[in-house]
Amino acid sequence: MAYFPFSNQTPITMFDTLTRRNLAHGGKLMMIHVEIPSGGLAPPHSHPHEQVTYLLEGRAEVRVGEETYQLSPGDSVYVAPNRKHEMRALEDCRVLDVFTPKREDLLQ
């Protein structure tokens, strides 16, 4: 499958307050869309997958390893394999996360 219309993707709740939609994926590449309400948190976690996070909307604080970054829309972050990371929404946020390889655990 090549085409993933946004409106076809079912919202799934994650970490209590986050809403995830799986977007385009195939082979070793996968994109998801995440909504985090103001004050919401993706708690510290890690996985063997590489990740890029792109802030579509809102303002967020992201911690990667020992470093903390303030993200505005358009800013992006790279997370190396098994690197602990977390995100706190300072406003209502919309985020894209991209993974290689695919997060099979999120596709089920």
Add this chain to the structure above:
Amino acid sequence: MAYFPFSNQTPITMFDTLTRRNLAHGGKLMMIHVEIPSGGLAPPHSHPHEQVTYLLEGRAEVRVGEETYQLSPGDSVYVAPNRKHEMRALEDCRVLDVFTPKREDLLQ
């Protein structure tokens, strides 16, 4: 490097009318931001890298192999390795492209 502020990324012209900014990248994962003016074209091309394209803004027609799709903001497309693809902007577009492995040719 983990943090890639959008405003730090230098615009580079590509395919005559497209403007590319390299965003977060590392290991085997890379994101770029592309602006395509209305009527602009990313001509048919292919590469061994897997790709996901996400339409941030505008409207676009994307061809992947033998299929053509009309993209609205939020829609995304997966392109398998060596699959021919092209994009035509029906309005001024802003696009994210993600690749695995990294497009070293675009980083130079």
